[in-house]
Amino acid sequence: MAEMRLSVKHTGDGHHITCENEAGGKMAFDGGDGAWAPTPMQHLLAAAGACALMDVEVILRKKRLAFRDLRVECVGQREKRGEVNPFTSMRLVFRVEGDVPAKAFEDAVRLSVEKYCSVGATIEKGVPIAHEAHVGA
């Protein structure tokens, strides 16, 4: 059992909220009309993609594959339920360019999403996460 702690603060300016981790890394949140910083729901969707993408990157490096433009397009479906508008499903579409065999990329993506991603393991009971893997521009 381990514990993570973060202090999330309203800045006093509109809906703007900030959070800084122990290393000084910052997160900014906003919402409503004219908002610039990402919303909490955007952080959630991006975190699901980033978590798996980080593991994909580690696997490709371990396999010594020369890759570039590694990315994931995250698509979240939302549905209004009373006052809330939660995600009901997510689709993570992974893309990479370079000298990466399609099978190796598919394996890396599947392992990352299904086995290594702690964000996915936390939220998948509430929101199923599908994935695709494509090599090429």
Place this chain on the structure above:
Amino acid sequence: MAEMRLSVKHTGDGHHITCENEAGGKMAFDGGDGAWAPTPMQHLLAAAGACALMDVEVILRKKRLAFRDLRVECVGQREKRGEVNPFTSMRLVFRVEGDVPAKAFEDAVRLSVEKYCSVGATIEKGVPIAHEAHVGA
């Protein structure tokens, strides 16, 4: 049904990952030793707190209460399960200063966490979210 889309990109530099929303708002992710930017799990925990905090702020303003230093301490418990290390529970400890009756703050926090927060509504099946509300320094 509505759709949210985000493109999450590996920068080519270590584990560093970035994402920009349609308004140009940026999120940075990192992981591993020497990481500076927040991890995906930090984004997830902070998003749960920020989502509810934004609704608390809206309710306090509607009630015309003079508040300052509105914040939420987010505590996530994690447990190793095979290769993943997901959150098993979260506790959100809300604090505010100013001319805010304790009962009004507790009501605002409870409504926000239990009724209005879309991040919570998405993830609560996977990770139960407890809350506390305190007025004063």
